[in-house]
Amino acid sequence: MxxxxxxxxxxxxxxxxxxxxxxxxxxxxxxxxxxxxxxxxxxxxxxxxxxxxxxxxxxxxxxxxxxxxxxxxxxxxxxxxxxxxxxxxxxxxxxxxxxxxxxxxxxxxxxxxxxxxxxxxxxxxxxxxxxxxxxxxxxxxxxxxxxxxxxxxxxxxxxxxxxxxxxxxxxxxxxxxxxxxxxxxxxxxxxxxxxxxxxxSGYTPTPFGGLVTSAESRKLIQIDGRPAAEVLHEWSGGAVPMAGGSARSILADSTLWPLGRETRLLAGVPFHLLAHPATAHVDGSVDLFADVAVGDRLWQMQGSANxxxxxxxxxxxxxxxxxxxxxxxxxxxxxxxxxxxxxxxxxxxxxxxxxxxxxxxxxxxxxxxxxxxxxxxxxxxxxxxxxxxxxxxxxx
Structure with a gap:
């Protein structure tokens, strides 16, 4: 070969x-x-x-x-x-x-x-x-x-x-x-x-996490019963903005602040599969580039250029x-x-x-x-x- x-x-x-x-x-x-x-x-x-x-x-x-x-x-x-x-x-x-x-x-x-x-x-x-x-x-x-x-x-x-x-x-x-x-x-x-x-991935989990309580495929609606956009804004320390008066692209803002789902433990170390937030909507929902489901536990992940x-x-x-x-x-x-x-x-x-x-x-x-x-x-x-x-x- x-x-x-x-x-x-x-x-x-x-x-x-x-x-x-x-x-x-x-x-x-x-x-x-x-x-x-x-x-x-x-x-x-x-x-x-x-x-x-x-x-x-x-x-x-x-x-x-x-x-x-x-x-x-x-x-x-x-x-x-x-x-x-x-x-x-x-x-x-x-x-x-x-x-x-x-x-x-x-x-x-x-x-x-x-x-x-x-x-x-x-x-x-x-x-x-x-x-x-x-x-x-x-x-x-x-x-x-x-x-x-x-x-x-x-x-x-x-x-x-x-x-x-x-x-x-x-x-x-x-x-x-x-x-x-x-x-x-x-x-x-x-x-x-x-x-x-x-x-x-090149990201690590922060201490912030919660359960998906409402979602439709790639639309994340609520985390722990709260609007998803509000939670992401809070978890990221304001780095990921909310929609305001109209839908807002948060793709660039969330590149270093995605969400992670823990899919497997290997020798006690979790593997996180990432979902990239794309758009924040006025109703507080967030569009993602990957599917999530009710019951998934999401963690706020953080990356850096390095x-x-x-x-x-x-x-x-x-x-x-x-x-x-x-x-x-x-x-x-x-x-x-x-x-x-x-x-x-x-x-x-x-x-x-x-x-x-x-x-x-x-x-x-x-x-x-x-x-x-x-x-x-x-x-x-x-x-x-x-x-x-x-x-x-x-x-x-």
Whole structure:
């Protein structure tokens, strides 16, 4: 198994993909068995899809948009375009990709895409080592639940929700058969070498917490019988504002003050899955980027620029150690909200990853929701999270 990565800062899609093809050696060598393309929305997803499909065919082509651009071994592209690619050559392994519009039933769409991806991999009815997932923001929990009956409850589901630059709905996803605005892309990976993934956040719990007493999916209405916006404002020491006379975006204000749900204790240490507050409403309810339910216990979490900068390298280091083999390549998912909060320090984030992984091919995508598997748990959807998935290098 061989892994290569490539990046381009070209603002024209055709030029960017030509750069990628040249750097990956696609024009004069064998086609990769899997190709992931992640890009800023300054590039046309339709054009990238069509050109990439011509390059490698339609069995395992996976695409998704990323906030402002991408990062990787070769640098950081945050100009609004930016294209990153990770390619795998693995004749002894099996890979397949499919996509579907989410439609009225996101779980059913995910199941259909997973079944088709397994067919394309030539492994119908089998459990892949990992699913690489790209999905439109909004119904990620339904997508994960839809995947489980097909890929198995223990399979790693790792990836990120596609993103744009301003949370305006301009995100894109594509599989071999076409491009979506509100879709899901599922790639099943049966690599011939080892794979490992770590999924964490850079936040710690404060002493403040309470029970959800009223909620509707991603609308948090009350905590301990009080309006949610009022509670968040109080817990954060006023850092997260309330709505006032009209609904108010609190996305940026709450980036360092999200909510956490304790999902698992490991050696007495809790793992918190984060939910990012997005909008405070006049009635005191708060819209989130993740589902909550009545009875959930929420904790006020707190982060800092330093914690967000340092965490990616630590996550990469842990994934490297778990792999117990030389790293051949990696896929990094780094929350787009976290990236925007530390945008002027992303060189440090990248440096931490390079220090952990060494001089190996990797790309990183900036997402509006992250999926991964916490230690000793099933795969889940959260916000403001980071994941690092590493693949072992060749035997030689």
């Amino acid at each position: 061989h892994v290569r990565s490539a990046q381009s800062g070209a603002t024209n899609g055709a030029t960017a993909l030509q750069d990628i093809a040249a750097r990956l050696g696609l024009s004069d060598g064998p086609r990769p068995d899997f190709l992931a393309l992640h890009f800023g929305i300054g590039l046309s997803a339709e054009l990238l899809h069509d050109l990439a499909h011509d390059l490698i065919g339609g069995q395992a082509l996976h695409g998704g948009s990323s906030c402002l651009g991408v990062m990787g071994r070769d640098g950081i592209e945050l100009g609004g375009a930016g294209l990153g690619a990770l390619a795998i050559w693995d004749p002894a392994g099996s890979y397949g990709t499919a996509s579907a519009a989410l439609g009225a039933d996101a779980g059913a769409a995910a199941r259909a895409a997973a079944l088709q991806a397994l067919q394309r991999a030539g492994r119908p009815g089998e459990m892949p080592e990992m699913v690489w997932l790209t999905v439109a923001p909004g119904r990620e929990e339904q997508v994960i639940e839809g995947l489980r009956p097909v890929v198995g409850p223990e399979t790693m589901i790792v990836g990120g929700s596609s993103a744009d630059n301003e949370v305006s709905g301009d995100w894109r996803q594509f599989g071999p058969d076409g491009v979506h605005r509100d879709g899901v892309v599922v790639s099943v990976l049966f690599p011939s070498r080892a794979i490992a993934s770590v999924y964490q 914690s967000l900068v340092a965490r990616a390298g630590r996550v990469a280091e842990q994934a490297r150690d778990i792999l117990r083999a030389p790293v051949g390549g990696a896929l990094i998912v780094y929350c787009g909200g976290c990236m925007l909060a530390v945008r002027d320090r992303m060189d440090e984030v990248r440096a931490g990853i390079v220090a952990a992984l060494g001089d190996v091919p990797w790309i990183g995508v900036f997402t509006f929701g992250e999926q991964g598997r916490p230690v000793a748990d099933r795969s889940r959807h959260g916000n403001l999270m980071i994941s690092c998935t590493v693949l072992a290098g060749p035997d030689d």
